[in-house]
Amino acid sequence: MAQQEWTCAADSAHVRFFGRTAPQVIPGAVFFNWSGSGFEFRFQGTAAYACLLTDRRGDGIAAENDRAYIGVFVDGEPLQSARFPLDAEEKWYPLAEGLPEGRHTVRVVKQTEVGYGRAAVSAVRVMGAGAPEPTGPKPRRLEFIGDSITCGYGNICTNKNPDFVTREENASLTYMSLLADRLDAELSCVAASGNGIFHDYGGNTVNLIPELYPYTDKMLHGHYGLPPTRWDMRANPVDMVFIKLGANDYPYCSGVYLPEEERTDAALRSLREEFARRLYAFLDEVFSLRGDVPVVYLYEQDMELKPEIVGTIARFQADRPDRRLYGVEIHPKRPQEGVGANGHWSAYTHSRVARELAALVTPWLKPDRQ
Template sequence: MKINLSILILGVILWSNSILAQKKNIPFNHPKIKYEGRIAFKDSAACINWSGSSISLNFKGSEISAILKDADTANYYNVILDDSVISKIQLDTVKRNYVLASGLSEGKHKIQLYKRTEWGKGQTFFYGFVTNENDKIVSPSKPKKKKLEFYGDSISCGYGNEVLNGQDSGTGHFENHYLTYGAITARHFDAQFHCIATSGIGITISWFPTIMSDTYDLTDPHDKNTKWDFDQYSPDVVVINLFQNDSWLVNMPKHEQFKNRFGSEKPKEDFIIKAYENFVKTIRAKYPKASIICALGNMDATKVGSNWPNYIVKAVENLNDKKIYTHFFEYKNTPGHPKVNEQSAMADSLIAFINQKIKW
């Protein structure tokens, strides 16, 4: 019996289309998708920038994927299934579907995309998840009661923390914010988590024109017009870990940013203390009830003989606020930025301090 070739081809096409039609799109603005971090919502996508931002969905099904596009190719995300990291993905500048998990057992699962890399690696556009047609979308877990927020520099970003040879690398491949002291601390306390951090940034001066007071209040750090609504998120505890970059740059009179910020003279101690004090005042004004931890370390700004912890102590004393604390991480005394084990030690230190000082 002969089969007409055109009929066979048509049958294959129809069969293929029926398979594709069995997929279900869960758009980025679906009410059961849960976001954490400062997210900029556009008409067609959620725009992800800050380190540690995440997107989660609870579902019942055997597989799930996500539709994503990146402004660069330097961004990486952890794929977290049922609270365990199962892979990392590097994004492309082409909008496409990324399979996150497949072959899953029956029952409820939680998928999470967690931004490993900092905003300087570019923006990510998240358009939604894709599941099988008959899979069920489940309501998100109850919101975590505790809330943490961090303001920091490369240490808080996790710059080069997965480099294994003891050196540094600014490529996204070696940056894993999930294993920074801030993220570890948040998971320990089962707390919601926001991280506003930029490698190279400072209070009085940065390695580039902007300082923390220019970016602390932005939803999208690429766009100065996207002011964050601080009423959306009121942390119980705020951690500020800044001054590492200042400690270098105030001694570099030939650097362009030194000239732009200070002219020809190194800033006096009073200026440095006042600048820190003013930034903490700004954060206090946004969060009148929060406990604020003014931290520093664990790079050479906290080595023996450094004046920078003393500047913070004096600033906090001047503020005379019983809910503002100081906490300094021990100088790690190793090359480069803190690696995973050193970030973990910082988390242990911070967790112990919070347990001792703060009731929440």
């Protein structure tokens, strides 16, 4: 069959986007910044390319250790066929070359998190018999709300105590991606390292997850001096929501940002109570935006704020029996699984958690999706 070059805009006529993606921030491009987001297309041919952009605002690309990394998957294979950093403001990157002539599917995933190098696509190019086409959607959609664990912070690191670099983060090897694969689901993620519900790891209160959640990509729009756009929950429904937050709220709740003389039992109790109130309010907001879907709150056995999390879940369940809220305790890292960067989960821990969750949550999915 005759081969020729086909170059097309990265739009819904030629690719299918997944995750929270942001068009119309810059002309002719679609951003896919959240961990695990991206685009997919199919074509008849032997090679595929994409014009990808990063940090186009006149302030240069991210430093080498902070760059966005992209993973490419071909024909549904579980192992990526390519992984590369975005090292130019705009550049054509090979996605797949030398493929046997025939029908192929290419999936492009942002494997690093929203707070570091940004990623956008403006065009795709194939060598083949026709223009690329969007793939069909998967039968389920899962939404994940979280912090560094959900992003995959340092999950492919070989040294447990380095400074964080994005090349050692891979969202495709997180519990969220592996769980979505097991349930034949598309994922959408709102997660950022160090983030929390009441305060972040550094004690700050700006752009916390409850503030980011209603919007498509609030930090991206702010970077370009634009007002944030709300994410269309109705047009993008999900079948289940997972939340894993609370680890980064603990430093503030422990009083480390208070003068020593103010760290009284009453003051610390008040901080924990406020965290619980904020958690309750966020659960209420998620249900109000997502409607009648199961929400699964994940917490680790050794979390410092576990009593407040468990108590808040129980209180919400008692107050709102019409809402399907589930609390799930996760076993801590096991010695044989190793450790990711700065004590985070390794890819082995992510894999084990995904396997355990798949068996647990399948009965909670909507009947029409099983």
